Amino acid sequence: MNKNKYLLLGSSLGVLALLIVAAAQEGFREWRVIQRATQSDEGPLGVRLRQVVSPGLGTSDRCVSCHVGMDPNEQGVRGGRLMIQHADVVHDTSEFGCTICHSGQGLATEKLDAHGEVRFWPEPMIPLQFSQAGCGTCHASLGMPGLEAFRQARGAFERLDCLACHRVDGRGGTMRPDGFGMEGPDLSRAALSGYDPDWYSKHLLEWEKAESGSWKAAFAPIGEQDLRLISTYLSTRIGAAKLAEAKVHFLSNGCLGCHRVSGFGGDEGPDLTRAGEKDPGQVSFAQVQGKHTLANWFSEHFRSPASLVADSLMPAVDVSDEEIELLTMYTLSLRRRELPGTYVSKERMRVEKLEEREFASDGQTVFSAVCAGCHGKKGEGKQAPGRQVFPAIANPDFLALASDEFILETITQGRPGRKMPSWGTKEAGLKKYEISRAAEYLRKMGGVEFRTDPKTRRWLSGNSAEGKRLFASACSTCHGAEGEGKEGPALNNKALLAIATDTYLVETISGGRRRTLMEGFLTPSMARPTLSPAEIEDVVAYIRSWEGVEK
Amino acid sequence: MSGKISSQTGLLEMWDNLRAVPRRIVDSAFRSGKPNTDRTRSTFIFGNLFLHLHSVRVHRWSLRWTTTFGLGIVCGAAFLITLVTGILLMFYYKPYPDVAYESIKDIHFIVPTGRFIRNIHRWAANIMVVAVILHMARTFYTAAYRKPREFNWLIGMGLLVITLALSFTGYLLPWDQLAYWAITIGANIAQSPREVTDALGITERFDPGEWMRLMLLGSDVVGPVALIRFYLMHVMILPLALTALMGVHFWRIRKDGGLTRPVNADQKLSPPGGDTYPVFSEAPARTYQIAAIVKGRTSQVGNGPENTVPSMPHLFYAELGLLMLTAFLCLAFSVVWDAPLKEIANPAVPENPAKAPWYYLGLQEMVSFSAFMGGFGIPAIVLIGLGLIPFVEREESGTGEWFGGPGGWPLARNSALFGLSAAIVVEAVAIRFGWIREWFPDAPQLLITFVNPGTVLTLVYASYSVWLIRRFQSTRAGAVGLFTCFLCGFVVLTIIGAYFRGPNWVFYWSPAEWPGH
Structure with a gap:
């Protein structure tokens, strides 16, 4: 019977000891010790x-x-x-x-x-080095330029020495001689707090009035081009310089071609509007080195998307480590949380309610933000192994044959069945002027004008049956037996055939495209058959036969 | 002069009385004096509201550790601990969505010892569930449910159900992802009769499943109404019901003659040790007129309560010891393991896999085959079967002995082997080869409702039990087989549900193989 007595004694002492331990722990909580x-x-x-x-x-x-x-x-x-x-x-x-x-x-x-x-x-x-990503919880930023435009704008701002009077992100600015504040206002947050759109005429007035002093010494009339660059630069001053730079890089890698942010973008990849809020507990860190943070996951994901996300179609982002870090930062900043109305920033309201753009609408920015992802930053085209090819749209041979109408129509209508979405007609797609500026920029980048075509759109009368035979021997290796596309683009696409003129098709086959696998078929070659102009017309007649076929 | 003296005597008397106050308070509380004689030990018990549920003397057999392993007391002790810690938690808990989660975070991070108390509450609740199941097994294997204890077995089943319900209602209160989706699963199980009404095409007119789900949640979704409902059940209705039933349960133990012991218990026991208080150390002061109204085959007069010892203090050492042991276990677990708290409940992001509390994982595993059978049919069959045991099995041999009755321990062991292998084989077939739906995609739902791994397993167990009854010519043998099998099936299904089921309830050998992202 004594067993029970000892059981009581032993367990009571144990409980007492544990209670003392628990009470003691309470007094040594981290924050108590610190305070x-x-x-x-x-x-x-x-x-x-x-x-x-x-x-x-x-x-x-x-x-x-x-x-x-x-x-x-x-x-x-x-x-x-x-x-x-x-x-x-x-x-x-x-x-x-x-x-x-x-x-x-x-x-x-x-x-x-x-x-x-x-x-x-x-x-x-959010890791300390990315802490500006936190701004993204409430803020968006409007009309940001792509990298090229940003560099020009920043260059102009420095060249014109605005920093002589204005302080920006902790640099520049001079004290007034009387010691009361700066000569010019701090512009680090100009894009958010807004600034007088008439600033230039007022500056000019002051300059004309002034006899001497800083107005006379530090200011001089500015050309129209430079004024535009300055206003571009000011649109990037959101009080978070690194975040602005990160966004500029995001807008230079064509990410929006496949991903949506705040409504605008392609639909191939996931919507990134709230990607920065991804739960790190829900992603696999098996292939990620270093600490299991979302930031590390993103940077590894940029380097090798498919090894982190099975079945990912995203190509690896081939840029420097510094740029990867900036892209990581921008992705982390995409955390557009639902907020009580009074806390939603006005620029975010403008993005969400008025469909204003977070990127600038000049052709260069639109091209680099939307098109560069698939067609390359210089329009050089892209092909990942085993994937469909993305055409080199800045190719001079292409631009010489493609009319402006061809390019506009292609961007607007897209290529149904291919990755190219119909940017002009899709929900929340590109606006008309954005498309035309991007097309303009493309032509400028390629540096080739359209070779005017005196012929009608459809002038050709080839033998389709003969063309079929020729196609099988000469074209199907790259373009597929049914023209469905392999290493070469798909040719049986109705949208393409509707836009392309006969001249376009004949000339492309005859002359080929420089620096691509497509060589001109008129030129004799050891590697493949050569076609006579009549034979080329037969092939085009055969290609035209797909126009009516449902594919 | 005399007046002066008497006034002095009055003062002295008052002074003496004042000094005697503590002693007199004790004396008036425990009117019979120190419990150091047979009589005063008895009056110590029956003069006390709380203690008089106990009999005055307890048989030495009942105090052997192997008789019960103290499991019933552990259940009660665990309940007491959850009661105390639960009341403490109520000071800070706020039963409203999102606020509830924050209040748990407060308890975890801010309230002094809050985390510790919440941990204790959680561990005591888990210990209670385990102890209740083991206590039932003990009662079954010692055949302690037999006459006159049949009704107490039924009350015990009620206590089992309430214990599970208490645990389940408490599960929602933290309002985290774990809670939200476990309760969503639970509520869907309540809705499971729909599977049959759907198959019969009568859901629109007769929908008991939806009705039960509505009763449980009070709305279509797990929301504020459901939370208040669960809270009220958890802190008020169920504890009161449990306390009332526990009172009856304990009282019946005494009225049914104490704990079961074998007929030859006295011979089996060694002679009482020196520390045992003698029986009837004093001559009885009253005559045994009361014998006239006592039921029983033989008169107890003259047969002293031999081999018994006074409950005070022997039984109380054991009971208090078990209470403190339970407390010790809860505290020790609480120091080492924190009660889980996941992200705040988010109806838009389902947990995958969403798992019910562990004691329902066996059900959830069966529900994955057929919601109706797993969530409703088989549990009902099991509960009815359990309830019938003491009324169908009316044998007498082996009462009070572990694995008593025909077959003995080897029968229980073999039944366990059979029960485990049958469950594993049926599960293995279902996991490896799929079930009817995978073979015949057009099979009618009713077929799957009535022929699925759960029902097949139930049928296999039932046939095995019938075979045992014939073989041993004993209902007890069949009951041992069936009870053991179901216990084993419960263990196997629970383990598979807990450790081997991943996203979409697909089988995985370990969580490391779960698809990421």
């Missing part, structure tokens, strides 16, 4: 739970329980790295809290949990 060791100007800090509550955003951020220096109610907290104060930012931290920008788990009070690097927390902190 106990912290001093402020007014002596030791009171140890208490600190948090920034934002009823509007529905957040309670307890980050300041450890990062006491960032507590809006504390001044002069001294200590190590953990105690530094928040950098001076536009937003009032006591209103916005922490997680709305930095993400992480605001309710948590232990480092790993709070930073969100734990299972079951879908929104871990």
